[in-house]
Amino acid sequence: MELDVKYNPSAVEDKWYAYWLDNKFFHSEPDGRKPYSVVIPPPNVTGILHMGHMLNQTLNDVLVRKARMDGYNACWVPGTDHASIATENKVVKMLEEKGIKKADLTREQFLEYAWEWKEKYGGIILQQLRKLGASCDWDRTRFTMEPALSEAVINTFVYFYKKGLIYKGVRMVNWDPDRCTAVSDEEVVHKDTKSHFYHLRYYISDGNGKPTDKFLVIATTRPETIMADAAICVNPADERHHWLRGKKVLIPLINREIPVIEDDYVEMDFGTGCLKVTPAHDVHDYEIGMRHNLPILDIIDEHGRLNEQAQILVGEDRFVARKKIVKMLEEAGNLVKVEEYISPVGYSEKSDAVIEPRLSAQWFLKMDKLAADALETVESGRTKLIPDKYRNTYRHWMETVRDWCISRQLWWGQQIPAYYLPDGRIVVEATPEKALEEARKLVPGLKAEDLKRDEDVLDTWFSSWLWPISVFDPEMPGNPGHKPNADLAYYYPTSDLVTGPDILFFWVARMIMAGEEFMGREPFANVYLTGIVRDKLGRKMSKSLGNSPDPLELIAKYGADAVRIGMLLCSSAGNDIFYDESQIEQGRNFCNKIWNSFRLIKGWTVDASLEQSEVNKVAVKWFSNKLSQVVETVEDHYSKYRISDALMTIYKFFWDDYCAWYLELVKPAYGAALDKETYDNTLEFFSALLKLIHPVMPFITEELWHALEPRKEGSTIMYEHTPEVKAYDKAFIDAFELAKEAAGSVRSVRQQKGISPKEPLKLVVKGAFPVELLPVVKKLANVSDVDFRDNLNNLSGVGFMVGTIEMFVLLEGLVNAEEEIAKLEAALEYQKRFLDSVRKKLSNANFTAHAPEAVVAGERKKEADSLSKIASYESQLKQLKNN
């Protein structure tokens, strides 16, 4: 078989992915094995794969594949999220391009377009995930708006409504004027924004609506809202303003009279100490208004424009109005001064529009009990957050969370199952038929067309918070008539959840709430929170910055395995990832290394009659011991979710120990054959390595596992078992390190003296170097001869130390005595200083008295070793100087 010098991933990857699918290797059904289940954080149905997904899905796939090889019944449920705002935006945009306005469509027509769009573009992202090698059970693919899951959402709404936890109320909500919908507190991003602080003069009224010459000054950032002012408020303790008590003032420009009131809320040392109270357009003002029974005057419409109530600037956008009114105020003589001002302003996470606090009727879910339960889940450790630092933020959020505004003024989503009777009363039922039935109990003879269904849909998170339950059982426990479900019983709670910390509250916390509410227990055992993928400059990868590479192009260029390695190499949990293409190159190089090691092995001929040589014996002995030690380390890393450490351990083990040391040791001379025993062991080691690597690099390992020996149809490395940890001889492994060090030192001497690796060298040894390991030094350092002696006097060459063993490379005529003396003196100097520091410790009575015995013994050993090294350096120096 002729193998290419370079590994070619594209030819291999599609083949094996199709093979895995054909054989249903990713599919899981409940059985006698222990389950390992994960649900995908459902990406937006209209989304495309970005680097953040790559990182998450790679980590997820590593965990799933590892669990599968550990004998678990692994089930990874994929799916997408209908993402109401994001998707509706895209559909609206698409329609606009066709010249169609949403306003001209009925709800049904719009939804038809939306579904069409979803069928066409939705799920591209799931196709992309396949390219990465994700071992999802595609037969279980779910969509949050598929009929069954929508039903689950509706049932959940009914459930909470009947439990009294859902209510409708007029509240100040975060209004996104771009999208014309309310958004939740969590969807508001506060950004420091440059604005102005306008100081405005309000004249005191003479009691008949006419201005006197007295006035007060307020400071505001929103002069366009003065027409909605209901009062001016001062702090009762503020003596500067006591003269205003009982007075009325006139709103500039429109001359409407409003009272001066007093409330502790106002801070005396901020602004002028006078606050204009605008209950309809500010959350605090609203609260003050409630306390003081102030009228509410709403002057801004749903698009953020001034309405008729404003009297002036009607129809103007709020920001345009702001500019215009400032000019008007200036001309009217009401503008005292303008200050530059930076203040935090809320923006809609989805549209980036400035949030308008707006009073509107919305549906809310009471959070106190749900949040308390979900907090306990994490506090008790039933769900672990990895890394642990997120527990603090989680706690803080759970303790301060407010009721969840769950209604959205959109069409794409689950429509709220609330029905209004003509008299305004509400019935909430899962179906229109049921609703009518209930309504008739209130108003006999009511007709279907008399019932009006609420226009709003539910927040997307109100569907995705059910995900770990609904993907297994859309009928949802908790609903009347719910029957036990085998999948749910088997797979719930899921094992690990891999997701970004940015949706810890949006999604993770709420899934925990739903889990506790409906299942009575946590939805997952561990939540692994990844970092944010950033570019080399530390900027978050984003479409607008254009700094995010296309993952599919990367896969095409380097191969999926390489990309996976690149993502994993630098991804300790919770730390941000600084993405750099060179990491993916490193992954590609690793693929190539694996590939070429296979070419080497495959090229060997075997002679069954050959005896196993000493060097091969020791190589096999060492590697089999080392393998167990490494597997143990890797398992430990995995158990702590230190995926990049696990990968690095495997990487070094393969590259350094297997390729650079083991294969070089057993490699037969050119044209020579290898003994069968060593060959079999070598293949066995290779096979074990492939299994160890498979979770991180699924494609190349499957390819080579099949190339290694003929496999039965339908077999796969995916279901091979992770290599076992057998008892290993640590002392022997450590001793082998001495041999490596010796070989390295000899090579170093060659480098310094410019001696070709092909020229054999002679070595003299003083000390207890294990004879068993001599062949290792001989072969890898090209040493023809090793001579043990009691002293190294009168030799010509270069000496070095391996531990406390002295070694000497015999070299005639190549030695520069001065150079050697200088080197030895430097080494001696270092050693003497080291000895000093050790002795300082040992001579300290406090140290010997307080430190544990083992530590003291360690220091004594250091002292002894150091003394022996010093002695040997000194004797070598003496030699050199005498000659």
Add this chain to the structure above:
RNA sequence: GGGAGCAUAGCUCAGUUGGUUUAGAGCAUCUGCCUUACAAGCAGAGGGUCGGCGGUUCGACUCCGUCUGCUCCCACCA
């Protein structure tokens, strides 16, 4: 404004209850090699007063305080 976290080689990071670490890895760098598995490679080498200062301790990268710098989260836009 409140809270959390981070700061270790040029870069990205380890360093697990303070003691065989006058600190390790990978990448990058430098030197020598086209040695018939791999130049996407091989061999060798250099590189850090562990952010500053102070304290606790026989002993501090590790614990405490403080300062500086960065990041993130939360927060009602007078």
